Amino acid sequence: MDFSTAISPHIKPRNRVDKMMLQVLLALIPGALAMIWFFGWGILFNLLVASATAIACEALILKLRNKPVRSTLCDLSALLTGILLALALPPLAPWWLAFVGTAFAIIIAKQLYGGLGYNPFNPAMIGYVVLLISFPQQMTAWIPPSTIAATPSFLESLQLLLGLIPESLNIDAMTMATPLDTMKTELGINRTTGEIMDNELFGTFGGTGWEWIANAYLLGGIWLIYKRVISWHIPVALLFGLTTISFIFFLTGPDSHPYPFFHLFSGAIMLGAFFIATDPVTASTTPKGRLIYGFLIGLLIYIIRSYGGYPDAVAFAVLIMNLTVPLIDYYTQPRVFGHASENNHEQ
Amino acid sequence: MKHRLWDYNGGLHLIGHKSLSNTRKPLAATIPKELIIPLSQSIGHPAEPIVAQGQRVLKGEKIAQSVGVLSASVHASSSGIVREITEVVVPHPSGLKASCIVIDTDGLDEEAPSSGLVQYEKLPPSALVSIIQDAGVVGLGGAAFPSSIKLNPGANRTIKTLILNGAECEPYITCDDMLMRDQALAVIEGARIILHTLGIKHCLIGVEDNKPEAIQALKKVCDELVYRNIDVVEVPTLYPTGGEKQLIKILTGDEIPVGKIPADIGIVCHNVGTATAIFQAVMGGKPLISRLITVTGNGIHQPQNLEVPIGTPIRDLIAQCGGYTDDAARLVMGGPMMGFALPNDDIPVVKATNSILVLAQADLPASKQSLPCIRCGKCAEVCPMDLLPQQLYWYGRAKNNEKAQAYNLFDCIECGSCDVVCPSHIPLVQYFRATKSAVRTANNEQQKADNARQRNDAHLLRLEQAKAERAERSRKKKAQLEDRKKSKETIDASVERAKNKKMARTQESTNSSDTTLENKS
Numbered sequence: 001m002d003f004s005t006a007i008s009p010h011i012k013p014r015n016r017v018d019k020m021m022l023q024v025l026l027a028l029i030p031g032a033l034a035m036i037w038f039f040g041w042g043i044l045f046n047l048l049v050a051s052a053t054a055i056a057c058e059a060l061i062l063k064l065r066n067k068p069v070r071s072t073l074c075d076l077s078a079l080l081t082g083i084l085l086a087l088a089l090p091p092l093a094p095w096w097l098a099f100v101g102t103a104f105a106i107i108i109a110k111q112l113y114g115g116l117g118y119n120p121f122n123p124a125m126i127g128y129v130v131l132l133i134s135f136p137q138q139m140t141a142w143i144p145p146s147t148i149a150a151t152p153s154f155l156e157s158l159q160l161l162l163g164l165i166p167e168s169l170n171i172d173a174m175t176m177a178t179p180l181d182t183m184k185t186e187l188g189i190n191r192t193t194g195e196i197m198d199n200e201l202f203g204t205f206g207g208t209g210w211e212w213i214a215n216a217y218l219l220g221g222i223w224l225i226y227k228r229v230i231s232w233h234i235p236v237a238l239l240f241g242l243t244t245i246s247f248i249f250f251l252t253g254p255d256s257h258p259y260p261f262f263h264l265f266s267g268a269i270m271l272g273a274f275f276i277a278t279d280p281v282t283a284s285t286t287p288k289g290r291l292i293y294g295f296l297i298g299l300l301i302y303i304i305r306s307y308g309g310y311p312d313a314v315a316f317a318v319l320i321m322n323l324t325v326p327l328i329d330y331y332t333q334p335r336v337f338g339h340a341s342e343n344n345h346e347q
Numbered sequence: 348m349k350h351r352l353w354d355y356n357g358g359l360h361l362i363g364h365k366s367l368s369n370t371r372k373p374l375a376a377t378i379p380k381e382l383i384i385p386l387s388q389s390i391g392h393p394a395e396p397i398v399a400q401g402q403r404v405l406k407g408e409k410i411a412q413s414v415g416v417l418s419a420s421v422h423a424s425s426s427g428i429v430r431e432i433t434e435v436v437v438p439h440p441s442g443l444k445a446s447c448i449v450i451d452t453d454g455l456d457e458e459a460p461s462s463g464l465v466q467y468e469k470l471p472p473s474a475l476v477s478i479i480q481d482a483g484v485v486g487l488g489g490a491a492f493p494s495s496i497k498l499n500p501g502a503n504r505t506i507k508t509l510i511l512n513g514a515e516c517e518p519y520i521t522c523d524d525m526l527m528r529d530q531a532l533a534v535i536e537g538a539r540i541i542l543h544t545l546g547i548k549h550c551l552i553g554v555e556d557n558k559p560e561a562i563q564a565l566k567k568v569c570d571e572l573v574y575r576n577i578d579v580v581e582v583p584t585l586y587p588t589g590g591e592k593q594l595i596k597i598l599t600g601d602e603i604p605v606g607k608i609p610a611d612i613g614i615v616c617h618n619v620g621t622a623t624a625i626f627q628a629v630m631g632g633k634p635l636i637s638r639l640i641t642v643t644g645n646g647i648h649q650p651q652n653l654e655v656p657i658g659t660p661i662r663d664l665i666a667q668c669g670g671y672t673d674d675a676a677r678l679v680m681g682g683p684m685m686g687f688a689l690p691n692d693d694i695p696v697v698k699a700t701n702s703i704l705v706l707a708q709a710d711l712p713a714s715k716q717s718l719p720c721i722r723c724g725k726c727a728e729v730c731p732m733d734l735l736p737q738q739l740y741w742y743g744r745a746k747n748n749e750k751a752q753a754y755n756l757f758d759c760i761e762c763g764s765c766d767v768v769c770p771s772h773i774p775l776v777q778y779f780r781a782t783k784s785a786v787r788t789a790n791n792e793q794q795k796a797d798n799a800r801q802r803n804d805a806h807l808l809r810l811e812q813a814k815a816e817r818a819e820r821s822r823k824k825k826a827q828l829e830d831r832k833k834s835k836e837t838i839d840a841s842v843e844r845a846k847n848k849k850m851a852r853t854q855e856s857t858n859s860s861d862t863t864l865e866n867k868s
Contacts, residue, residue, distance in 0.1 A: 001662070001671065003678040005442070005688035007777045009763030010679055010704075011361075011518070012712050015770035017721060068716075075718060117719030117771075231724070280723035285737055287727075329738075336755045337355065337592065337732040338605040 017116075021076035023229045024275065025083065027220035031271060032087060034216040038209035039143060040151025042091030045161045046098045047083060053102040054082030061111040077116050081105050084124035084275060088268060088315070089131075091151065092141040092175065094163040100134075101127035121322045122282045125315040132310065144176045145209025148200055179207030180267045181311040183258060192255040197262075206265030214270040221274025233290035234283060234297075235273040239264060241298020249306070263302065272301075272314035282322045289325075289332035297321050350551070350580045353600040355593050357729035358585040359764045361518050361684070363557055368643040369521035373529060373652035376640075376667060378425045382450040382658035383695040384410065385437045389485040389493050391417025396448060402429045405459035407634055410448050413480070419493045419698075420483040424636035424656035427452035438680050438694050440687040447695070450658070461632035472498070472544045475629060479544075482628035483635045483698075488512055488589070488618030489681060491699035494625060497617065498544045500610040506545050507613040510598060511538055511622055513554040513561065514582060514589035517682025520702040522639040523619050525652045527554065527561035530623055531568045537622030538577055540629050545615060550577045552619070553594050557584040586684065587762040591616050593731050605758060620701075635698060642668045646675030646705030655696055661703055662692040676711055679704040684763045718771035726765035726775060732758050736765040736775050743782035748789060751782050759783075 036043045058078035062069045073079075082102045089098055105127030113119040132139050143151060151157075152174075156166040165171060177185065179201050186196045196202075203211045224230045242263055249257040263269065268276075277283060277297050284293040297317045304313030335341065387393035394411035404410055404423040411421040427450045434444040467475060480495035500506055511534070515523040527534055538550050554562050565579045582588055582597050592603050594616070601612050609616050617625075620638065627633040636657055643650035648669030655664060661678070665671060679686040680700055696703070726736035734755055742750040756779060765775045 001675075001678075002691045003676070003689065005690055006677070006711075007774060007780070008679075008681075008683070008685050008687060008761075009766050009776065010677055010683040010686065010688065010706055010711060011763075011767055012710070013766065013770075013772050014768055015725065016772070017718050017770045020723070020770050071716075077721075115719065117721050231728070280721045283722075285722045285724040285727065286735065290724075333735060333738075333754070334356070334727070334733045336605075336734055336758050337596075338602045338607075338758065339755070340604070 017075045017077070020229050021080050023227055024080055024224065025076065027224045027229075028083060028087070028217075028275060030216035030220050031213055032083075034213040035087065038145040038147070038213060039091040040146065041154050041157035042093065042152065042160060043087075045095070045157060046086040046089045046091070046093055049095050049098040049161070050082035050086035050089075050102045051079055053099050054078045054106050057103050057106040058111070061107055062115075065111070065115075067115070072116070075116060078106055078110070081110065081123045081127075085127045087271060088124070088128050090139065090141045091143055091157070092160050092171070093138055095161050096163070097131060097135060097138050101131040104130050117281055119281060120325075122276060122279050122318055125276060125318050128315045129319065132315070140177075140181070141175050142178045143174050144201065145207075147208055149174075176201070178267070178311060179210060180305070183262075184305070184311045187256060193258045194255065197258075205261040210267070211265040214265045217270035217274060221270065224274060230274070230278040231287070231290065233287055234278050234294035237291040237294030238273040238277055238298040239269070241295035242269065242301055243298075245299050245302045249302075263305070267312040268314040269301070272297075272318065276314060277318055277321075282325065284325050284328045284332070286329055286332040286334060288334070289328040292328055292332065293321055293325065296324075350578060350598070352580070352582060353597055355596045355731050356733040357731050357764065358587065358593075359729055359767060360584070361586050363584070364519045364643070365521050365524065365557065367519065367645075368641050368650040368652055369524055371651045373525045373639055373654060376653040376655040376659060376664060378452050378454060378456055378656060379659045379663040380452060381430070381660070382424055382427070382452060382656060383435050383660060384421055384424065384448045384450065384658035385435075385695065385697055386411050386421060386446045386448065387437075388421060388483075388657075388698045389417065389419040389491045391415060391419070391493065393446060394418055394421045396432050398429050398448065400429055400431055403427070404429060404450065405457050407461060407636055408459040409634070413483070416496060417493060419485045420481060420634070421448070422483055422634040422636050423450060424658050425450070425452045426455050426457040436690070436694055438687075438689060438697055438700065442690055467540055467629050468543060472546060475540065475544045479625055479628050482624075482633070484621065484624045484628055485635070485698050486618055487620035487624060487638060487698065487701065489685075489699055489701060491697070494617065494621055497610070497615050498541065500545070500615065504610045505613055506547055506610060506615055507549060508599065508615075509538065509541055509545060509547060509550040510595060510614055510616045511550065511552040511619050512589060512591065512594055512616055513552055513558070513565075513619040514594055515558070516555060516584070516586045516589035517684055517686075517702075519643045519704050520641045520682050521643070522641045522652055522701050524558045524561050526623060526639050527558070527619055528564050531561075531564035533623045533626045534565065534619050535568045535572070535574065535577060536630065537624075537626035539574070540625055541615070541617060541622060542576070548576045551598050552577065552579045553582045553588075553598050554579065555584040555588060556581045586764065587731055587760070590731065590760055590762065592760070638698065638700070640664070640696060640700055641702040643702065644705040645707040645710055646672055646677070648672060657698055658695045660693055660695050661689070664696070664703055665692055665705070671705060672707065674707040674709065675705050676708040677706045679706060683710075684767075685761065712772070717773045720771055720773060723770060725768040725770065729764040729768050731762060731764065732760060734759060736779075739782070740773060740775055740778055743778045746785070748782060748786045752786060756782055756786070
C-alpha cells in the first residue's frame with residue numbers, strides 16, 4: 001500500500017493564532033465591561049466603530065494586496081487592534097475619532113509594513129498617538145465616572161457619536177480632567193499629593209472607577225498568563241520598573257510624588273502591561289530581553305508622566321521601546337545548550 | 348537514596364498513546380516469505396556482501412562484512428536462498444534505493460552453529476569489542492551507530508559513567524518499555540558486560556516515570572543480584588528526555604560541549620535495547636538479527652510489540668497486526684515527533700527501526716497554510732537546546748545562512764517541539780533542515796571552489812617550477828657547453844703547444860743533422 005509522505009513531526013499543532021487572539025479578546029471583557037459601567041455607552045460605541053473600521057480596512061488592503069481576505073480576517077488580529085485602540089478613547093468621542101485612529105493603525109502601521117507579524121510598531125498605539133497629537137481636544141474629553149456623575153444616556157451617547165451635541169447635555173460642564181491629568185496639573189501649581197487626592201475623583205489607590213477598571217484588566221491579564229497566552233516576563237517587569245522608580249521618587253518627596261500604587265492603578269497601566277506591551281509582534285522575544293523591555297517601559301512611563309507633556313505615557317513608552325527591540329533581542333540571546341557562554345558577542 | 352536530577356530548557360508534555368501497544372505481551376513475528384536486508388544499516392560504509400546469488404544461508408550466518416570502523420556487519424535473520432543482491436527502496440527519509448540482499452526464506456529457520464561465551468569476565472576488552480563488532484550490533488535507539496566504537500573510546504578519554512537510555516520519550520513507542528519489563532535481566536547483564544569492557548563500575552539507567560513496571564523490573568534484578576553499582580533512575584516524562592544530550596543533562600547535570608561526544612566528558616551512553624543485543628552477542632554468541640518493534644497507531648487494528656527478523660517487509664508486520672483501518676493515512680518509521688514518513692509498506696525494517704506507526708487522518712496536522720510568524724516565542728520556550736527558533740526561521744527564510752549559523756542553527760536536534768507549539772503552524776523543522784542543507788551545499792561549493800583554486804595554484808606552481816627547471820637545465824647545459832668549449836680550447840691549446848714543440852724539435856733535429864751533415868762534409 002502506498003502512502004503520502006511529509007516531514008516530521010506528524011502530530012497536530014497545539015496552538016492557533018486565532019485562538020490566542022480570541023483568548024486575549026476574552027481577557028479584555030472584564031476591563032471593557034468595567035469601562036462601560038463607569039463611563040457609559042460611549043465606550044461601547046467606540047468599540048463597535050473601531051472594530052468595524054479595523055475589519056473593513058484590513059479587508060480592503062488584503063484585497064488590494066491580493067491576499068486571502070477571509071482566512072486572514074479570521075486570525076482576529078485586526079479586530080484586536082481595533083478593540084485595544086477603542087479602549088483608549090474617551091467616551092464622548094465622535095465616530096470619526098475611532099475611525100481615523102483605527103484606519104491609520106491598520107492601514108499605515110500594520111498593512112503597509114507587510115501585515116501581521118511584520119509591523120515594527122504596535123499598531124493600536126500608533127493610532128492612539130496619531131489621534132492624541134492631531135485631536136488633543138477630542139482625545140481629552142473624559143467625563144467623571146458614573147459613581148460621581150451620571151453618564152450620558154444611550155440616546156445622548158448616540159447623538160454624541162454622530163457628532164451632534166444633545167440639548168440635554170452641557171458638554172463643557174460634563175467633561176473633566178482624568179485623575180492623572182488632575183494630579184499633573186495640580187502638582188504643577190505646587191499643591192501636595194495629599195491635598196490633590198482629597199477629592200472625590202480619587203479613590204483608594206488611583207482614580208475613582210479607574211482603579212476598578214485597572215483591577216479588571218489585571219484579572220484578565222493574570223488569566224492570560226495562567227493560560228500561557230502571554231509570558232509573565234513583560235507585565236511583571238513593567239510593573240516592577242514603574243513601582244521601583246515611583247517608589248524612589250516617592251521617598252525623596254512624598255508631597256510632590258504620588259505613591260507607587262497611584263501610578264499602578266491609574267491610567268492605562270494594567271491595560272498596557274498585560275495587553276499592549278505584550279503584543280508579540282512588536283515586543284522583545286527572548287526571556288531576558290522581555291524583562292529588560294518591560295522594565296524600561298515601566299521607567300519610561302514614569303518619566304514621561306512626570307516630565308512629559310502628556311498625563312499618561314503608555315503609548316509613547318511602548319513605541320519608544322518597540323524601536324529598541326532588535327537591539328535588545330540581539331544582546332539577550334540565551335546560552336545555547338552545550339555552549340560555554342552567551343552568544344551575543346559572536347560576530 | 349534518591350538520585351539528584353537536573354533540568355534542561357523547555358520540553359513538551361505530550362500525550363503518550365503508549366497503552367495502545369503496551370497492554371499486550373510482545374510476540375515473535377512470523378518469518379516472512381522474503382527478507383530484504385540492506386547492506387547499510389549503520390552510519391559509515393555499507394557492508395560488503397560475502398554470499399552469492401543462489402547460495403543457501405543459515406539464520407545468524409554473516410552475509411555481509413563490515414568495511415571500515417563505522418560500518419557494521421550484516422547477518423541473515425532466517426535460513427533460505429539468496430535470491431539476489433539488488434537496489435531496493437530502503438527506510439531512509441530520502442526515499443532512495445540502496446543495495447540489499449534479498450533472501451527467499453525456507454521456513455525452516457535453521458540456525459548457524461554459534462559458540463556461546465559465559466566467562467566474559469576473563470576476556471580482555473578488545474576481545475569483547477571484536478565479538479560485539481562481529482555480531483553487527485548497532486545503537487538500537489535510532490541512530491544506528493556501531494556499538495563497538497562507543498566501547499572503545501580511546502586512551503585519551505577517561506570514562507567514568509555508563510548511561511543506559513530507557514527514557515523512550517516519543518509518543519506511541521513502547522518497545523524499550525516492554526523489553527525492560529520482559530528482559531530486565533538481559534538489560535542489566537548487558538550493562539555489566541559494557542561496564543566490564545569499559546573497565547568502569549558506575550552505571551545509571553534513566554527511565555521515564557510513565558514506565559513504572561519497567562522501573563520495577565530493573566530494580567528487582569539489581570536488588571536480587573545485589574548490583575549496587577547500577578542505579579535505576581526514574582526521570583520525569585518530558586519530550587525529548589530520550590535525546591542523548593538531554594538525558595545526560597538530566598542525570599548528571601553535564602552538558603556535552605558543542606562539537607564533542609559524551610565520551611569527552613567521561614560518559615558512554617547506550618540504549619537499553621543495545622545492552623540486550625550486546626548481552627546476546629556475548630553470552631549467546633548471537634548476532635543482531637532481530638529486534639523488538641512497536642507496531643502501533645490508530646491506523647491499524649491490533650497495535651502490539653513484535654520481535655521482528657531484520658529485513659521483514661513492513662506489510663508483513665501490518666498483516667500480523669490485523670491490517671490497516673479504513674482511515675490509515677500515514678506510515679511512519681519511528682515516533683510521531685522525529686520519525687520519517689514512508690512512501691509504501693514494501694520497505695523492510697532495519698536494525699534502527701524501533702517503531703512502525705500508522706497514523707489515522709484525524710491524528711495528522713491539517714495541511715492548512717501557515718500564517719506569518721508573530722514572534723510569540725513559544726518555540727524558544729520549548730526548545731530543549733535553548734535556541735531561538737523564531738530567529739532561525741527569520742534568517743532561514745531570508746536565506747541569510749551566515750546569520751542562521753551565528754544563531755547556532757547546527758545545534759538544532761530537529762526534535763520538532765517548536766513545530767508543535769507554533770500558533771502560526773509554520774513547518775519550522777522543515778525550514779531548519781532546508782537551511783542546514785543549503786549551508787552544507789554552500790560549504791561544499793566553497794570546498795569545491797577552494798579545491799579548484801588550490802589545484803589551479805598548484806598547477807601554476809608546477810608550471811613555474813617546470814619553467815624554472817627548464818631554465819636551470821638550459822643554463823646548466825650552456826655552462827656545460829661553455830665548459831666543453833673551454834676544455835676543447837685547452838686541449839686545442841695544448842695540442843697546439845705540443846705541435847709547436849714537436850715542430851720545434853723536428854726543426855731542431857733537422858738543423859742539427861744539417862749541422863752534422865755540415866760537420867760531416
